[in-house]
Amino acid sequence: MLRILSTFISGGVFGAGLLVSGMTDTRKVQGWLDIFGDWDPTLAFVLGGAILPMAIAWNIASRRARSVLGDAMPGKPGTEIDRNLVVGSLMFGAGWGLVGLCPGPAIASISWGGIGGAVFLLAMLAGMMMAPAFRARITTMATALS
Amino acid sequence: METDWIWGLVGGLMIGAAAAWHLLFNGRIMGASGIIGGLVDRTGWATWGERVAFIAGLALVPLLLRPVYNVPVVTNITGNLGAIVVAGLLVGIGTRLANGCTSGHGVCGISRFSLRGMGATIFYLLSGGLAVIVFRHLLEVI
Numbered sequence: 001m002l003r004i005l006s007t008f009i010s011g012g013v014f015g016a017g018l019l020v021s022g023m024t025d026t027r028k029v030q031g032w033l034d035i036f037g038d039w040d041p042t043l044a045f046v047l048g049g050a051i052l053p054m055a056i057a058w059n060i061a062s063r064r065a066r067s068v069l070g071d072a073m074p075g076k077p078g079t080e081i082d083r084n085l086v087v088g089s090l091m092f093g094a095g096w097g098l099v100g101l102c103p104g105p106a107i108a109s110i111s112w113g114g115i116g117g118a119v120f121l122l123a124m125l126a127g128m129m130m131a132p133a134f135r136a137r138i139t140t141m142a143t144a145l146s
Numbered sequence: 147m148e149t150d151w152i153w154g155l156v157g158g159l160m161i162g163a164a165a166a167w168h169l170l171f172n173g174r175i176m177g178a179s180g181i182i183g184g185l186v187d188r189t190g191w192a193t194w195g196e197r198v199a200f201i202a203g204l205a206l207v208p209l210l211l212r213p214v215y216n217v218p219v220v221t222n223i224t225g226n227l228g229a230i231v232v233a234g235l236l237v238g239i240g241t242r243l244a245n246g247c248t249s250g251h252g253v254c255g256i257s258r259f260s261l262r263g264m265g266a267t268i269f270y271l272l273s274g275g276l277a278v279i280v281f282r283h284l285l286e287v288i
Contacts, residue, residue: 007196007199010200012203016208018157030278030282033275041151049155052162052257056166060170069172074169077261081261088240089244089270092247092273094233096237097275108205112208123231129187132187
């Protein structure tokens with residue numbers, strides 16, 4: 001039960017942060033990506049602001065065996081930049097630039113309403129459902145090519 | 147607006163605090179695509195309660211804040227439904243393939259100098275920038 005409450009809090013603070021930061025506005029996200037247009041620096045402050053407390057948290061976590069609620073801490077990150085990481089990130093970025101929504105704000109957009117956000121969320125869920133088959137397909141294609 | 151960056155910084159610190167809480171209390175990396183994706187493809191059903199709670203917090207808390215933080219929410223989402231569907235599919239497939247998005251690879255990965263997190267961020271920024279150039283400046287559809 002404590003874990004449920006704790007994750008509700010992290011989700012909630014995340015949502016509140018998105019609201020306060022102005023990242024609800026897809027044009028600000030696209031404005032940041034638009035380096036040749038009317039560049040909007042806001043997202044850099046959001047990302048920088050988010051990385052700071054998280055860097056401190058990683059430092060604390062490195063000195064603890066377990067979390068406050070008793071879970072094991074995450075292991076060392078992988079170091080391999082593999083095909084799935086590259087192809088997936090390129091696809092994700094294209095969708096992010098096209099509409100200005102990434103998964104966090106897409107979920108939070110339920111809260112600000114609007115048909116566009118809802119359609120995006122449904123399409124994103126459909127994409128997530130298709131992902132395992134897609135992953136298998138590009139693995140097959142890559143094997144055939146090599 | 148000139149004050150946008152201050153609110154960006156404050157909101158960013160809140161997002162980072164949420165990720166820090168998630169790590170220190172639950173021992174988990176706060177990645178939005180992984181949390182919801184694990185429910186969609188069933189790989190995370192063992193921890194469905196926590197995942198649903200996270201999504202509920204993310205979706206409902208901004209709504210509950212309305213009485214105290216009542217600024218009009220501007221989304222400026224394009225009216226082009228075709229673009230929205232294509233973008234949603236790309237984000238859904240892409241983040242699951244890459245095993246992370248802006249929160250997991252970006253915020254949580256960069257803050258611990260993860261090679262995969264930094265690599266993913268470079269690739270999605272590159273294609274995101276390219277998408278804006280192509281769809282906004284060349285094709286003028288967004």
